[in-house]
Amino acid sequence: MSKQFDVIVIGGGHAGVEGALAAARLNKKTALINLYKDRIAAMPCNPSIGGPAKGIVVREIDALGGEMAKAADKTALQTKLLNSSRGPGVWALRVQSDKVEYAKYMQKVVLEQNNLELIEAIASDLIIEDNAVKGVVLNNGEVVKSNAVILTTGTYLKSEILTGYEKFSSGPNEEPTSNGISESLKNAGIELFRFKTGTPPRIYKNSVNLSKAIKEPGTDAKLAFSFSTDLYTPLENQELCYLIHSTPETKKIIEENLTKSAMYSGKIESIGPRYCPSFEDKIVRFASKETHQIFIEPESLKGDAWYIQGFSTSMPTDVQLLMIRSLPGFEKAEVKAWAYAIEYDCINPMQLNPSLELKNIKNLFTAGQINGTSGYEEAAGQGLMAGINASRKIDGLEPLILRRDEAYIGVMIDDLINKGVWEPYRLLTSRAEHRLLLRNDNAEARLKDKGYEIGLITEQEYNAYLTYTKQINDAINQLEEVRFTPKSELAIKLKELGQADLKHGYSGIEILKIPTVNIDVMIPYVDCLKELKNNQLQSIVIETRFAGYVKTERQTVERLIKLEKKKIPLDIDYDKVENLATEARQKLKKVKPLNIGQASRITGVNPADIQMLLFYLKNSYANK
Structure with missing residues (x-):
């Protein structure tokens, strides 16, 4: 006997948790498939939430009825408002999180949520019939059927760990990887490619001396991500972070061993994140710099190790030890967990509709790193939107599509589906042309009404x-x-x-x-x-x-909204549009924009192409 659900969410990371909670709270019988209960909402990399642009996304998630902001507030070790000396369009909250308590908080919320069932298994295959997903097959052969599926596989999709010359199939922290989903997607005609990311080593606290490090305290301001968190008192007893700099000796060690790095030995062929590169990549890209900043951060009050922010590497462990012990205060450092790089499959996000549903496979939604993004916050934002839109599709309702002037989440999804990705995508304030409207302080004003109308705000x-x-x-x-x-x-x-x-x-x-x-x-x-x-x-x-x-900004937005209202018929034949540039014709066919506003944001589609398209629509669809 197979089980039947409204929504199945594959993967219990930050995207999966938000997607599953949203669907369940919208009265959908939901299954969350994750191999281990205690790995739900784990933080396999940096133990923090928020930062430039990302912190505003967390506020937006909260305004729409998501959970990340509440979890971050409840488990914060340190709080900071970044960029406070600059304009308000770039202010953003960041907290150092207790990664152990954060995961426990989310696990408790998931397990206590009505309409949500946790299935501890691996999803090994998708059931796709007539270009529509019908459910999944588990690794034990059990069939689980549903009306919609949300893929939030993170870095576990056909993933491989790389350290020096070693390369083996595994997810983060030596957890099992998932291979079958990749094959299902390929067989259904979905374009996949490989990205990489990495994580730094963890060092036992009692083996280092931080007496000469620069202390990085939090702020005593009254700050919080969630609207529901008490903002009348600041976070008390905040933990210290520290700043040190690498040494010329660190640089020398890397230069002498560069060919041993998985990244430079030819083992890694995929593309890594530009804004969070490996340390050896920093040495190569910024050859004139002798030293680089490194932040020393706590992972948990119950933990015994420091997280070495900015020191990711795919060097073999013997070279890693030399690198670590070249750092000031780390001369006698003992390693709890070695750094590594990880390669994984993701899809070309230009195959998605703005709702995050795949164009060629009905009722199949994707969110998080499978869409080519990086970061817990980006994943959670997509997961929330996928959970909302999968539920709304089941109910026969129009999807919730956030405009670029309404939310950073809207900026991100619009970038993904119209511009695609050639490296792991990271949200930045510079990506938002309307950032004065998308501020840290006004997330509620922008999105609370939508959260209430959807049904996620009580x-x-x-x-x-x-x-x-x-x-x-x-x-x-x-x-x-x-x-x-x-x-x-x-x-x-x-x-x-x-x-x-x-x-x-x-x-x-x-x-x-x-x-x-x-x-x-x-x-x-x-x-x-x-x-x-x-x-x-x-x-x-x-x-x-x-x-x-x-x-002035709102007046500009009003003009742009008019373009969003000019719909493009689904049956349009772009080959019949005269004087379109070849690249524009190809991109329009691939993306299939829903309106002129979306078409104008596609890379390779120029204003002249938009004019030709408008002229064609006026003449060919005047009476439709």
Whole structure:
């Protein structure tokens, strides 16, 4: 007897957890297939959540009803707001996570979730009939059927571990790899390619001396990812991270042994992440630099090892030991886990619809590193969207498609399906042309309504959000009404601090528009500010000081939205569109954009091609 589910999610990493939880919470009978219960939501690489762009994705996941933000807040060891000295469009939260507690938190949530069943097995094959997925076959031969399948296989798809000259089939941490899914996809005509990533060594804490390392403390600001987390008190008893630099001796060791690296010996033929390269790659690419930054980070309060951030390598272990002991304070270091590189299969994401459903296989969705991305946050964002859209398809509803001006998640998915990937994709603030709209402080304003309408935000949380926004609006109204004279206590305080010299009466809003004024100084003198959370205060400052820029940006977005509304018929024959460039014709056939806006963002499609396409649509589909 085979089991029947609405949704099957293959893989219990960060994408799989969000996908499975979303489907189950949308009342779909869901199966999560993962070989080990205690490996759900594991952090096989860096023990942190967030960072530039990524931290905003975590806030967006929370605003839509996902779980990552809550888990990150509950298990944080250290909190920082990055880029705070720069413009608000690039501010982002990052936490150092307790990787043991993070996984335990997520495992508990998964196991207690209604409508969600964990199947501890390997999915060895997909059941595909008439270009539609019908279920999966487990490694024990059992058949599990479903209306939709979400693939979140991470780096486990036909994966191989590489260290020096050694190469063997394995997933991270010597876990079994999955080979059958790759063959199923190839047989169904799906284009696959190979990417690689890596991880640094872990070093026993009691074997190193960090007395000369630079301490990297967290911040005492009131920060959190999740809307539901108490923001009135900062994280207490934060753990220290440390900064050291490699030495000229480290560089010499690598140069003398470069051919022993899996990456430079010819063993690795796949492409690795540009923004997280192996240490030997740094030495080659930046040959003039004698030293490089290395961050020493805790993995868990219960752990006994440091994570050596920025020191990934595929060198053999004897060379790794020389490299490690060339670092300052690591002269007697003992290794708990060696670094390695890992190669794995992923799909060309240009084969996906914006819903993350494969174009050529109905009801089959993919999310995470199988789509050519890197990072826990990117994976979780895709997993959430795949879980939402698989559920909505089963219900006969339109998919949720986030625009580039609505979310970094929208930027990421749009990049993947229209531009493709030639190396592991990483979200960066520079990828978002509307980043002033996609800020850390306004994720709720952008996405909370959507989360509520979909059904992932509860009535209680939504009402709390409505109160949250009302408090912001009430505060702005009060700031517009309240006035301060040059002799007021606030004016005197601002002058003492050198933040402003009020020569005449000012409203609260006028004072706040002065760039040098810190809103924290105003709080004791403006009642409505006293009860606001950090994010609310940020929103008020940003909306006040950047109102003109935001207005201009929104006008630009409105023009772009008009292009999104110009639909392209599914039956269009691009060979009939005259004067299209050859590359544009090929790309349009491959991507099959749904509208003119999407077509305009495809690499190789130029404005002249869009004009030809618009002309053709006007003449050929005028009455349709």
